[in-house]
Amino acid sequence: MGKLTFLPSGKAIKVRPGQSVVGAARSARVVIPQRCGGHASCLMCRVVVEAGELTPPTALERRKMPEKDLNIGIRLACQAKTTNRDCIVRLPENKLKNVVQAALERQRMEEED
Ligand code: FES
Numbered sequence: 001m002g003k004l005t006f007l008p009s010g011k012a013i014k015v016r017p018g019q020s021v022v023g024a025a026r027s028a029r030v031v032i033p034q035r036c037g038g039h040a041s042c043l044m045c046r047v048v049v050e051a052g053e054l055t056p057p058t059a060l061e062r063r064k065m066p067e068k069d070l071n072i073g074i075r076l077a078c079q080a081k082t083t084n085r086d087c088i089v090r091l092p093e094n095k096l097k098n099v100v101q102a103a104l105e106r107q108r109m110e111e112e113d
Pocket of ligand 1: 033034035036037038039040041042043044045076077078079
């Protein structure tokens with residue numbers, strides 16, 4: 001069994017080899033956005049492997065993802081599976097969340113003035 005850690009939250013979960021990253025995330029209560037039901041077509045479930053390893057990119061991932069992205073460790077969480085080694089993946093920042101946080105920060109600063 002390996003450990004899969006999700007950044008930026010730092011939530012971690014023990015995983016069996018061959019478990020999908022999306023499935024492991026669900027078990028760890030980490031939300032990875034997805035729209036295509038895991039068919040490698042929406043590309044919303046991209047994660048970045050920061051350390052450790054996952055299974056090599058699938059044929060579907062190689063077809064859908066630019067090679068340069070795969071080379072720097074960007075993977076589709078619906079396709080990538082765990083191995084028996086530990087792994088750390090980073091979820092991209094949520095753009096909507098960033099917009100809301102910036103608006104709240106602006107509002108807070110206006111209220112302080
Ligand atoms: S869930 Fe759509 S590409 Fe992974």
